[in-house]
Amino acid sequence: MCATNSELTEISPIIKWAGGKKRLAPLIEEMVSQKFNLADIDTYVEPFAGGASLFLYLATKYRFKKQVIMDINPELINLYIQVRDNLQPLINGLDQIQDAYNILSEEHDLAEKKAYFYQIREDFNHSLLLAQDSSSELGSEQNIEQAIRFIFLNKADFNGLYRVNSKGTFNVPFGHRKQLNLFDVDNLSKFSNLLQNTEILLGDYRDTQRFAGPKTFFYFDPPYRPLSDSASFTSYAKSSFNDDSQIELATFTKEITQSGAHFALSNSDPHQSDPNDNFFDDLYADFDIQRIQAARMISARSKGRGNVSELLIIN
Numbered sequence: 001m002c003a004t005n006s007e008l009t010e011i012s013p014i015i016k017w018a019g020g021k022k023r024l025a026p027l028i029e030e031m032v033s034q035k036f037n038l039a040d041i042d043t044y045v046e047p048f049a050g051g052a053s054l055f056l057y058l059a060t061k062y063r064f065k066k067q068v069i070m071d072i073n074p075e076l077i078n079l080y081i082q083v084r085d086n087l088q089p090l091i092n093g094l095d096q097i098q099d100a101y102n103i104l105s106e107e108h109d110l111a112e113k114k115a116y117f118y119q120i121r122e123d124f125n126h127s128l129l130l131a132q133d134s135s136s137e138l139g140s141e142q143n144i145e146q147a148i149r150f151i152f153l154n155k156a157d158f159n160g161l162y163r164v165n166s167k168g169t170f171n172v173p174f175g176h177r178k179q180l181n182l183f184d185v186d187n188l189s190k191f192s193n194l195l196q197n198t199e200i201l202l203g204d205y206r207d208t209q210r211f212a213g214p215k216t217f218f219y220f221d222p223p224y225r226p227l228s229d230s231a232s233f234t235s236y237a238k239s240s241f242n243d244d245s246q247i248e249l250a251t252f253t254k255e256i257t258q259s260g261a262h263f264a265l266s267n268s269d270p271h272q273s274d275p276n277d278n279f280f281d282d283l284y285a286d287f288d289i290q291r292i293q294a295a296r297m298i299s300a301r302s303k304g305r306g307n308v309s310e311l312l313i314i315n
């Protein structure tokens, strides 16, 4: 049975994702609410979904008539379609893979578990490359195995990262976890219920333009513009997101604004590394640019760097 949104409280992202907005979601809601009333929004669109933290936070509080999440990463979108359409087989498969890992010996620095991890990673990449070469349908039953591997790798790898190389294959190393707890059945079921009423799209954010209108709210959380070369983390997917991509996105936000749509957009604050770098201040000069404090998970010893400022741009 499909729950109404009001019954869906406190759903957490089911995967860890670089740049996840779980902790910032209440602040983003507060800042957006100063500009317009989210209760007046009919259509919620999150074109750079990743772990979809803001979607989970807002969609359980507001009754959006229409909800759209999109990402350019096919494995992630396949996972969400499987959660929506094949929940029980997914749960069964997760139970199996979790048990298979957890019963392996912990001796010799987890050698057995390590070998198991790399076998699953190889299977995942094999299936990923096959899908690139064929027209295999996302969310189809044969892709349920891929969704199970996705969650396994995300929880068993180093730091819960999803990172790919230039061929698009997943390359995060083993995380040395003794035991895995891959999912929370209650959370996963609530997420599945929420997704019953959600369009899940694979593709480029520009394809969401058709949803723009006066009662639509877009939340853009693109790959962040790196503050320095060493801080670069842009490999969520095969294609990279460079300064030209950021400029195109700014043009897109102006186009949807003309159609009356509301939006909020997150990005890094270039002033962190160079006070004279006004890249986003210039690009989004027509809009409200706020600098908000985002807590970062960094070593307790790196004094004073626990909070960095990032941008929240609202039209």
Ligand SMILES: C[S@@+](CC[C@H](N)C(=O)[O-])C[C@H]1O[C@@H](n2cnc3c(N)ncnc32)[C@H](O)[C@@H]1O
Binding pocket: 017, 018, 019, 020, 021, 022, 047, 048, 049, 050, 051, 052, 053, 054, 070, 071, 072, 073, 203, 204, 205, 206, 221, 222, 223, 224, 236, 237, 241
């Ligand atoms: C910063 S992450 C989003 C994090 C998300 N807000 C969360 O809470 O987990 C950016 C996402 O954009 C996706 N992406 C990159 N380029 C894209 C594009 N052109 N169109 C749609 N999604 C894209 C990446 O695969 C990645 O999942």
